Each structure stands twice: as C-alpha cells, then as structure tokens.
Amino acid sequence: MLIIIIILLLLSSLLLSIDPATTTTTTFPDGHSTVLPDPSTFFSPNLISSPLPTNTFFTNLIIENGTQHEYIHPYTIKSSHSTLSLSYPSLFSNSSFTNQIFTPDINISISQNPKPNRNHTVSSFSDLSLTLDFKPFLRFFLVRGSPYLTCQVLQNVPLIILTGHNIINFVPNGLKTKYKIFLSNNQVWILYSSTPIGLTRKASTIVSETFRGVIRLALLPNPNSGMEQVLDKFSSCYPVSGHALFRESFSIEYRWKSRGLGDLLMLANPLHLKLVKDSSVKILDEFKYQSVDGELVGVVGSSWKLKTDPVKVTWHSIKGVEKDSYPEIVKALVEDVKGLDSSNMSTNSSYFYGKLVARTARLALIAEEVEYVDVIPKVRQYLKDTIEPWLDGTFVGNGFLYDKTWGGIITRQGSNDRMGDFGFGIFNDHHFHIGYFLYGIAVLAKIDPAWGEKYRPQAYSLMLDFMTLGKGSDLKYTRLRMFDLWKLHSWAAGLNEFEDGRNQESTSEAVNAYYAAALMGLAYDDPRLVALGSLLTSLEIRAAQTWWHVKEGSTLYGAEFTRTNRVVGILWQNKRESVLWFAPAEQKEFRLGIQLLPILPVSEVLFSDHEYAKQLVEWALPSLKREGVGEGWKGFVYALEGVYDKENALKKIRKLTGHDDGNSLSNMLWWIFSR
Template identity: 60%
Template sequence: MASKLNTVTLILFTIITFSSLIPQTQARLLLSRPAPNPETPTRFAFPESQSTVLPDPSQFFTSDLLSTPLPTNSFFQNFVLGNGDNPEYFHPYQIKSSGSSLSLSYPNRIPTTTSILQNFTADLTISATQDYADYQQQGHGVSSFNDLSVTLDFPSSNLRFFLVRGSPYLTFFVNNPTALSISTGHAISSFSSNAARDKYTLKLNNDQTWLLYSSSAIDFTNSDPSSISTSDQFYGIIRIALLPGSENESVLDHFCACYPMSGEAVFKEEPFSLEYRWKKTNGDLLMLAHPLHIKLLQNNVTVLEKFKYGSIDGDLVGVVGNSWVLKTPALPVTWHSIKVVKDKASHTEIISALSRDVEALISTPISNTDSYSYGKLTAKAARLALIAEEVDFVHVIPAITKFLKDAIEPWLDGTFNGDGFLYEGSWGGLVTQNGALDKGADYGFGVYNDHHYHIGYFLYSISVLTKMDPAWGMKYRDQAYALAADFMNLNSTLDAKYTRLRNFDLYSLHSWAGGVTEFGDGRNQESSSEAVNAYYSAALMGLAYKDDNLTAIGSLLAALEIQATQTWWHVHQGDNMYEDVFASENKITGIVWSNKRDAGLWFAAPESRECRLGIQVLPISPITEALFSNVSYVRELVSWTMPALEGASEAWKGFAYALEGMYNKEEALEKIRNLKGFDDGNSLTNLLWWIHSRG
C-alpha cells in the first residue's frame, strides 16, 4: 500500500499548501451560461443590518473565508455552530469533532413506529499524542468547503481531514511528523498488519472490522484494550474504512490509493443534468451513491452492486468513476394547469368562486405581517390571477394585480411598516428587521431558517405580477433578482453577496431548512412541497423575465427536489428504504433529518396525519401534478389520512380532498364544495381549479 499512497503524498502537500491561498469564491464553480436577456439586472442592495442574534462565524472559518458569503444550511453546519461538537453525517459515517480530535461512527439505525434514528457511537477517534500546552483548548477550523466536501484543520494536532461526502474512506493528512493515537468506544478484539506495515486490520468487539492504509510504513502498538498508538512520529496520508463484509476487502485494497480532496457539482449545458467532479489523486476513484444517485446516473461509470454500506437514506452502493453525470426526467414548468380545464360548466363554477374570492381579497388587507405568512398570502392572490387567466375571466385581473402591487412593493422598496428585508454581512444573506433582533421572529428567518419557503412565495407573486404587467416587472427587476439570489445564487460575480445555493444540498439532492441552528440530528426539512414551490417559482421568474438560464436552473432544482421527495418523504412499504416497523405505520414523513426520520412535525404530533399530508402538499399549483404523479401512492396516502379528518380543521381537509380528486373526482368535488374554511395560502377557487383540471 505504501507504494501506491507514497507517490502522491508530496504532490498532495503541494496542493494543500497552495490551495489555501486561492480565494474560496474562485474555487467554486461559476454558472457557465449567462442570462440571454441583454438587460442584466444590476446588483440591488437591501439596507444593511447588524444582527444581534446570529452566531459569530470567526471562531471556525479561516480569515480568507470570512470575507465571502458563508453557508447557512450546509451539510457541515454543526461544525461551525456553538462549540462545533455536534455530529454531521457524511455517508456512510457520522463525524464529530471534540477538542483536537475527530471521531467517526458507522451508525446503527434504531427504528420505531414514529421515527428512525441513526445513533452516534465513537467507533474510532483520531488524535495526536503530543502534549501541547494548548492541545485540549484548540479545536478545528474550516479551511475550505464546496458542494461535496469540507476540509477540517486541527492545528494543534497537525491533522487535516478531507471530509468528502460519499467516500467509504476517512482520509486525513498528517502535515508534520506527529505521534498518533486511535481509540475506540468499544474494545479491540484483534489487531494486525501486513508485512509492509502500511495496512492494518482492526477488529472491534461490536463485530466491526476497520482497515487502515498509510502512505508509508507506520508502527502501531496495541497499548490498551481500547486504543492503538504509533511508536514513532508519522508524516503523510492515512485512510480508514469500515469493511462492509470480508468479500469486499479486496475492493478497499484496490482503490485505497486514489482519494478525493474536494468535490463540486457542475450544472451542465444539457437540460436537467448535473455533473459531480472531484479533485483527486491519480487512479480510479471509488465513491458511494445513494438510491437517487443510482436512479439518475447516466455516464460511463462502474457500479459495484455488491459493495454496500447501510444508511438512513438507503443502501449506499460503490461507484467507480472520476466524474458522475446525473440526469433527471424533464419537468414541465407552466403557468397554468398541465391538464387544462376543458369543461365549460366547470369554468362557470370556478368563476363563481373566483368572483367571491377576489371580492374578499381586495376588501381585506393582509394582517399577518411575518415574512412567511405574508408571502404565502400574496401567492394565494397570484394564484387567483392565473386561474382567472386560464378560465378567461380576465376582467378581475387588474384588481388582483393592484392588490399584489400594494402588498409587495413596500417589501421591495423598504417602506413596509414594522418589518422588511435587510442584508447582513457576517454570513452573507437576507434577514428581516424583526429577525435581526429576535431569532424567533418571522419563523426564524433572521437565523436563516426556511429562506426558500418565505422567498419562494414572494418570487411566485413577483413572477405573476411581471407576467401580467411587464413594465412593473422591469421596475422591480433588480429587487426581484436580489431576493432570488439569496437562495438561488450560483456564485456569479453579479450575486457575490450571497452564498451558493443556500438551501439546496447537491449531494442529498434536496433542500435543508434549519439555518444556523445546532441540531443533534443534523440538518432537517419539514415541508418538501414548499421547497419544490421555491424552485418552481424561480423557474417561473425566469419565464417572466425571459431569462432562460434562471428557468433552466430552477426547473432542474425543482425536478431534483421532486425526485428526492418521492424517494425519502413518500413512504412505500416493501421498497427496503425504511424498516417495516416505520413504513407500516407511516405513508409520509413529517420531518426528514440528515440523521433521522420523524413522523412528528414542528407543530403537530405524529397522530395528526392530516397535518402531515397537508404540509407536504401545500401550496397547490400546477407543479403539484408532478410532485404527486404516482396516483396509486396518492390513493394509499389519502386512505391512510382519512381517519384523522374526523374533527380536523377545514384547512387541512382541503389538501386531502385535493389529492383524493386525482382518482375520485366527483366525491372529492362534493367534499370541497362543503368546506367551511381554507388554509391561508389556499382558496375555494384554487381547489375547484385543481379538481376540474383532473380530466
């Protein structure tokens, strides 16, 4: 093994030394295709804010990174919050930092009827044995990050960890001669090396076997039942991997010399395509793909179907290839229903409801002024305008557009009374006036919670207004693009004030919503449908402004979010994704965490099935057709939900009846006609439009 790894150690050292000098914004990929519209928007600056509630990132990020926008929903977010000692999941290992040591865990899954949890146990802990005076005081720092990786430095331990998502090996560089210790929370049952002393086999009493590869000979001694230590100082590369079955040892041996240091996702020219590219050493690269990767993989890679690790996201399968191309089915992004309302009698009923809903709209100012509720209510009004256009009842559109202008313009020009969007520079993004002072205000918008949800609703309304009144759209184009950049930025020079894709995870292929808040179970997202709505709305904004690039990126992200939702939020018993004890009781998840699946919601218990269905459906729009394309699953989901509708609020019932209308149109229609109330982002008009467009 030494002959393979040693040849790249000096090359790696050179790369490491000089890569730290490259600004992070240059290291990340820029969007290759400029917007075709020659009138590109200028960078609009919302007023500056000094937040009193955000954590200080300077404790963890290197100084060069502090001058760039920082991620606020990232796969490594726990590493840069609080003490930085909550674990994050990297597929297939959980990683946890404590002091100047790093622990990894190949987690067990604990399934119940209401949750599936990956627990953290320190299977192995890597540390230096030097007795520095400040050894325990110094922690880690983030020296670089990108779409698929983060680099953690432990200065007092002389250790640099390349945490690349989906790597079956944990790879680290000992950048100065250092004595090392590797300990376990279990007991070591056997310990051996090959003749060259560059491969060690470590068997634990929990039936795990770990393999250790080094770039040169290294001497470990089994000093006590729970640790091994080097007898001398070591300099070079070490890779550690759990052995997933004895038959796979030769696979790990074969690919141990080629390792990734970082990885990026590239948006391809070809529609609905994404490519993973890794910075790596010479040789063939072995990585792990989750089930959605396997479904979408397109290019000439080798899939090792028998080389598997377990994970909460399903089996992780070995893939050999220096890049991956992922392609999702094309997604129709349309203003109006995919299945048009053809029956003129249906038009009559929709128009009757539309007249009443528009009258109520223009006579009732928006009273909920938090950014989420406000945006949701404007999107509700925008739906009425599009439905009016679809059923040719256009004379109400001017009243709706006036309502929308009066409602939205104060948020865009800074005159909204009591709240409004601001820019804060410590992390690089938008907050609200209230959110800058109170982390609980605006549903946590000020601590970067749910940005794609809130802004997605605003983008939907702005897009519809721009469609109806292009002159208005051009007047507020810069503000609209500044809002979109907060969560849609791909690091173009235009949007350098915002981090890259604030919410969307380019390895998991869906969004996270939790912001800069520590969670022991990692990142989380509750409402998958509102995430879909955010990228759908961005795509519509591209249509409204004739920006093909924005439409293409929004459509791709919406398509990936839909694929991920159908994979991990929609529960199918018997597909081996989740254990039967969970899948038999749940047809849809409440919250997907990086380390957990939860049947409960932030606002409701697992028993509130109507809430679980509703929060994964709203808002109902043309894209809902694609999100719930599996009608047999929809039938199972509605049947599972129906008992909970007894005594449920009218608002939640509406979403269940809407799905029922996909296979039982007439009965669902009658139920909708008898509803006494609606969700604040929904309306009778919208539900009738949906049902009558079922065909």
C-alpha cells in the first residue's frame, strides 16, 4: 500500500484537491459564540455568506477598529480615518529580538479632514492579496510582495499625500506621470500615474489636481543603483490579485492577475528563492528590499512554480528500529500501556486532551514496529473511549461545535471565553489541537477500519476545518485556515489584534498537524489527502528550517541576535522573539522542546541537519543545570542529542524520572533506537 501511495504522490497529474462532496457538510452541532467579532463591520456584504479567513495576513484590518498595521512585504500599511499609511519599515535588532519599526512615511487620502468613523471595506481577497476600499473614491490593491503600492482612484477627486518627514525635493518628469519625492529621513519615493497628474508641494503635504486613474508608489532603496530603471520599466503592469494553484505533487504555482502593459515585477522571500523551479521567470539578483524575513529579491513573471522536497509519510520509523533493542522497548511499552485508564483523564482542554490521545496512539504504532501486538487491544479501547465522546458530542465539559458566522469549528469552552482552550473559540491554534486528535483518529482507523468508517464524517470535518482547499459559499470551512501561502508556513494566532501581526511558536506541532492529516489519508486510502498533507508538511518543515532554526554564522538576522539564539521563540510577521508565551528566553530547553514535540518519524526530517541539531543542543544543555528543570523538557534536549550522539543520549534518557504529557519512555526509546 505504501509503495502505491508514494507512486501516486509522484504523478504530476495528481490534482491536490479534496472531494468537494466532503467539504459541504459539518457533523458537529451549531454553536453560538459570545466572543467572536462581527465580520460585517469590514467585509463587503457579498463576502459574508462564504466562510471567512480567520488567521490571515490582513487580520488586523478586520477586527477591533481595523486600525492596527499589517505587513504586506516590503511595506507595512495602516488604515485609519479614510487614510492609508505606508511605511518601509526600519529594522532593529539586539540579542533578545529583531523587529520592524512602523513609521508612517506616506499617507494617502482624499481629504485633510476625513470623517473619523469611516471604515475601510474588504471588497475581495485571495491567497496572496487583498482589495481594500475607501468608498466611494479609493481602492487599494494590496498584493503581497509587490514593490509598488497600487491605488485606483475611482472618481475625479484631488488626492492628499502627506508625509511625517520634511520633503527635501520634489521632481516630476516631463509628462507628469512620474515624480521623485526626496524625504528628510533619506528615503526616496517614486510616484507613477496612469495619466498625467498635477501635483503641488506644500510643506510636508502633496496635493493633486482632480484625478481619476491609477497611481503607484515605490520606495527606491538604493538611489545610486540601477533599481530606479527597473522600477520605471515595470511600473505600468500592476497586480490586482494573486492565487496559489495545486496542480502537481509537492508543488505550488503562484499566478497573479494583472492589468496594464508589460511584464509583472514581484518580490520573492528567501524560501521562495530556494523553491522556484520555473525557467519562465527571471530573477533580478541585484533588485532587493530589506525585510525581517531576509532580503526580498525581484522576480519578473506573472506565474511562478515552487517545488519542495518530497517527504515520506510513514507510520513507523524511516530507517527502522534495531532488533536488539526490542526487549527494552517492549518492557517500557508494557508499563506505559498498563497505566492507561480513560476514566482518569486529567483534563478537558482540547489541547492537552489531544496530546494524551496522540501519546497513546504512538504506543500502538511502536508496538507494531517492535512486533509486540499484545498491548494493541488495550490501546485501541483507550483510543475509542477517549476520542468518541468528542466526535459524537457526549464529552462532558467541552466538545466541538460549528460556528456559522465565520465558518469553522469552535469548542464549548471557547464559545464564551476568549482564552478558553488557548483561544480555540477565536480560531487560535486550530492546527495544534486538531492535529493531535487527527493523529489519534488516523491510528485508530488504521488498527480498526470498521471504527474508522463509522466516524469518517467527523474525522473529515475536523481535518477540513484547517485543510479545505476549495472556496465558495457552498463550503463550510475557509480555505487553508492556518497556512500562509506566501510565507509557506502556518500562523497560530486567530482573530486577535497584535501590533506585530500573526505569530507562531511551535513549528513542530504545525508539522504534526499536516503529517497527521496525511496519515489519516493513508488510513482511509485517500491519496489526495496524503498528497496535500505531505506537501504542507514539507513546506512547514522548510519554513521552520529557514526562519526558526538559527544556525551559527547565519546572516538572515542581526549578528547579535544570531550569536545569542539558536532557535526563534515566537515568530511574528514583524518580529522575531527569543521568549515564549510561557517561558523567558533563558529557559532554552523550553524553546528547543516546543520546536521538537511531539517526537514522530517526521521529526527526523525536521531535524535532518545534524550539525545544526548539535549546535542547538549544545546551546540548550547549560540551561538544564538550573534547579527545578522539568524532566519532560530535559527529555526533548536528550532526544535531539540522540541525532548525533546516540549512546550519551540513551544514558541520559534511561535516568529520566518523567516525560512530557504527550511523550513516553516507549517513544523516547523508539526514537533513540531508530537513529
């Protein structure tokens, strides 16, 4: 079966789409939330009938007052009082964090005295773009990775362009379709217009004559380079939307819709540049903008094909377990299974409960691999007893509900408490929580196919909550709820307003979510689900290795931050932090552990760079000398040490007196003996 699935994954004609028939229903009861915001405040009425994005790059623009800034690469934008503010953010870095600083360099509006309560409206959105309207006069095409900000002036009105800096010089071309604006902070901006526009400078304000058409603004990062000629050349072609297409295995195609003449110029982030496999695009190596994500490089082409490394989705270890180790693993298995008692579940939290379910599912797979199936019946019964109440709605104290307003699953605890289940009710951490449940469901469906078929609708509803590919009002869930198709990794934060935008802490739990979905595809003989889960798993891994894993000598971040940190704690759209939500920076074992748990066969792929694993462990080991360090967190450090020093790691693991609630001695021994 595995060989057949792998062959199917490699077929370039395999469309990565879930059967639409499974996406139009939900099996969980409708819930009423008292904590979710009203989407009609900012979304156009024609969008309200469809499932809406709850964890996207423009979330700050659709919650609270909609006035918190967002990063669209390479610019940060902020909407307030009928004015759009544009910033080319400066970078600040020290040993604790690296962040981008928002300064409103350019402000665009049609009036110097805008109505204070006038909101912007999201009139359309796509995978890579957002259309923001200031009705009835202005429309902004906010396309990620565009070196230009594009504004369509819908009616004949005078524009107001205000800057917080002094205007040092102001130079039009002969046709008045291009203006260079020199600011006192040493920035040079270029304004392009689709037709001639008369502009007048008054102190720090530029006022236009009555104008209708398109204007584009671009920062010129290096006035003494050839970048101005590049901006001039491609200024007439502007993108209005961008989409990600899933046509081949382990591949994504970007395709932009554009207007105007000429070729399309966009910017690629460092991960894009690693993955671009398309001879039809031209990379402009010297055309660069700075970013907290690393240099953004110019790419010419209206479509790109990105190809990532294949990831084998396997139930068991990739290289196999040493047979000599079977007796020790079996001994641990017997003890771990002996302790299973579903009546003593210590939590009703969807996150911690899911971890316990997945921990137990690992025991069944380890038992298969070491050929000790005697424990599987008890594991199977435990999984049934713990998973079924969440799927059939009989779990006391919590459970899954369906929210019609935004289109997604919430929990009972999260329906009336923003902090309940770590914010699950406002669509925070969905892939983390559900990923653990999916792992348990996948394993149970594997060892008990009849059970799997009985609960297949509920299993798919959970998976589709964050892995729906389709779009439209007939669907129940929004498209790829947690996954950012431009950054190519997930965000954990839901409908929360944050100054630094979306964030994610645990990349390994994100990997687990898509990996578990792929395993579910194996259990249900669904090659399309295997293909999609495997693709997202691979991309999440590549993103973690690019932005979270900080290798010695890396130049991606500031020198002081790189010297002090071997792994990012919380990664934000605008910031890299050394702290965690639950631990300070000096507790390094927490940072290592939260980027490794849960330990799975795919963890070997996530930490395939053994030299980096050694750097990370050596950086974290001194933290274990503190008084009161938890045994579970020590275990993760030792597990990663086993990647390059198996014998010493094994000695330390044997001395542990406890394990993380999602881990076990059986799993630790399985990991070490499969190195």
